[in-house]
Amino acid sequence: MPVEDRRRVSDAPRATDGSEWEVFVREASTDPMRHVGSVTAETWDLAYEQAATLFSFTADDIWLCPADAVHRFTPTTLDEAASAAGD
Amino acid sequence: MISVSKLLCGLDAEGDGLRYDAANESDTEQISEEKQRRPVVVWNTTRGCNLYCEHCYASACDSGADGEFSTREGKRLLDDLADYGVPVVLFSGGEPLVRPDLVELVDYAADVGLRPVLSTNGTLITAERAQQLADAGLAYAGISVDGMAETNDHFRGQDGAFDAAVRGIEHCLDAGLKTGLRYTITQHNRDDLRDIVDLLADTGLDRFCFYHLAYGGRGADISDTDLSTAERREAVREVCDLTRAYHEDGHEIETLLVGNYADAGYITEYARREMSEERARTVRRYLETNGGDPAGERVADIDYQGNVHLNQFWQSYSLGNVRDRSFGAIWEDDSNPLVNALRTRDDRLQGRCTDCQYADICKGGSPLRSLAVHDDPFAPDPQCYLTSAERAPDTGGLHPTNAD
Numbered sequence: 112m113p114v115e116d117r118r119r120v121s122d123a124p125r126a127t128d129g130s131e132w133e134v135f136v137r138e139a140s141t142d143p144m145r146h147v148g149s150v151t152a153e154t155w156d157l158a159y160e161q162a163a164t165l166f167s168f169t170a171d172d173i174w175l176c177p178a179d180a181v182h183r184f185t186p187t188t189l190d191e192a193a194s195a196a197g198d
Numbered sequence: 199m200i201s202v203s204k205l206l207c208g209l210d211a212e213g214d215g216l217r218y219d220a221a222n223e224s225d226t227e228q229i230s231e232e233k234q235r236r237p238v239v240v241w242n243t244t245r246g247c248n249l250y251c252e253h254c255y256a257s258a259c260d261s262g263a264d265g266e267f268s269t270r271e272g273k274r275l276l277d278d279l280a281d282y283g284v285p286v287v288l289f290s291g292g293e294p295l296v297r298p299d300l301v302e303l304v305d306y307a308a309d310v311g312l313r314p315v316l317s318t319n320g321t322l323i324t325a326e327r328a329q330q331l332a333d334a335g336l337a338y339a340g341i342s343v344d345g346m347a348e349t350n351d352h353f354r355g356q357d358g359a360f361d362a363a364v365r366g367i368e369h370c371l372d373a374g375l376k377t378g379l380r381y382t383i384t385q386h387n388r389d390d391l392r393d394i395v396d397l398l399a400d401t402g403l404d405r406f407c408f409y410h411l412a413y414g415g416r417g418a419d420i421s422d423t424d425l426s427t428a429e430r431r432e433a434v435r436e437v438c439d440l441t442r443a444y445h446e447d448g449h450e451i452e453t454l455l456v457g458n459y460a461d462a463g464y465i466t467e468y469a470r471r472e473m474s475e476e477r478a479r480t481v482r483r484y485l486e487t488n489g490g491d492p493a494g495e496r497v498a499d500i501d502y503q504g505n506v507h508l509n510q511f512w513q514s515y516s517l518g519n520v521r522d523r524s525f526g527a528i529w530e531d532d533s534n535p536l537v538n539a540l541r542t543r544d545d546r547l548q549g550r551c552t553d554c555q556y557a558d559i560c561k562g563g564s565p566l567r568s569l570a571v572h573d574d575p576f577a578p579d580p581q582c583y584l585t586s587a588e589r590a591p592d593t594g595g596l597h598p599t600n601a602d
Contacts (some may be wrong), residue, residue, distance in 0.1 A: 138535065147534050147536065148518060148534065169535045169539070189520055191270055
């Protein structure tokens with residue numbers, strides 16, 4: 112896909128009561144990390160508790176990343192405040 | 199949703215095609231989607247609300263949230279849902295009527311082929327707005343009232359909320375809108391249940407939806423007000439009894455139970471005890487096509503910031519965000535192990551569910567309540583209220599119990 116076809120999704124907040132945390136899991140040591148959505152929590156340890164209750168049935172490793180630390184680039188056009196990828 | 203009036207009294211209603219795949223048997227125009235291949239989508243259009251209800255799953259307050267959708271984004275979202283084939287979009291909140299563009303969005307949804315319906319506290323519905331919504335193509339307004347005046351106003355945090363909601367119901371009925379009650383049953387309002395039906399039936403309302411408490415948002419904070427097992431049996435029995443009494447008097451109200459699929463087993467047993475074995479078999483046959491708790495399958499939620507959830511009550515976990523990719527792409531992403539497990543949860547039932555004769559039509563009940571109480575979405579629903587005799591597969595539940 113040409114670089115210019117993607118736009119940068121705006122930094123609109125993704126949570127109001129706490130912060131949003133992107134969740135990644137690995138089901139076996141040879142598997143890649145897989146993004147499986149996000150949880151809402153005040154702190155990383157509470158986010159981990161939530162992610163663990165949802166994914167411990169299948170996951171070995173669980174990684175968390177603050178959603179506002181992730182810059183997202185997509186051809187999807189819904190976001191009115193999206194900007195050119197290079198801005 | 200389980201339609202008590204359909205199962206016990208044979209009432210045809212527009213939603214039966216979604217719930218029982220029964221469109222072919224109905225004389226009523228159906229919301230039909232063969233086996234409902236796409237979910238009903240709840241869209242929380244705003245966090246803002248003019249009330250502060252104790253059980254609000256969306257944690258609504260008096261102001262909107264940063265990142266809410268503009269009118270243009272809302273229309274793009276509706277295009278996305280229509281392109282995917284979503285049958286119904288439920289405008290919710292917060293309180294959707296605090297959005298000045300609600301009528302415009304409803305009108306747009308109808309134009310692109312969605313069936314727009316509304317969930318509201320009713321207090322902001324004037325005669326003019328009711329007519330505007332009807333003219334825009336709104337197909338249904340569900341109005342929340344959680345008890346008679348004193349109970350409701352305490353629950354909703356505002357004196358006069360009850361009177362305002364009843365006026366809203368009357369305005370909707372006057373505008374020709376299909377309108378129904380939404381009532382979440384707790385210890386605080388269980389004694390008002392019959393009175394509220396009698397009162398609102400007198401105003402011309404004919405649809406009543408009774409919700410079991412969901413343990414999401416502020417609902418999780420008041421789980422201590424949830425019904426006990428005995429109280430729940432009594433409340434569900436009352437819904438069954440009053441439905442039959444109204445129908446026997448020639449007043450064909452529609453009644454539904456929402457949010458606890460132990461109701462499926464209870465109603466089957468009720469039909470067997472109070473009606474006939476043949477009615478019980480009919481009830482069971484309908485419920486086999488209903489599919490159990492719809493989380494992650496027949497219902498989805500998009501919150502005011504675009505996060506997609508497994509249902510409207512499960513706001514603490516999101517599958518993805520519609521600003522990143524289309525709703526359909528998020529919903530059909532089969533790389534998510536939790537979603538896959540929920541969609542095949544018959545294989546993961548535990549404890550009392552494993553030998554329950556109603557497991558196939560209940561599927562373990564609410565995974566959100568199980569998560570809240572047991573830290574495990576596949577554990578038995580803590581609200582299950584069936585007796586061991588009712589659940590027993592070897593008796594077929596044939597023996598009446600003394601639990602009532």
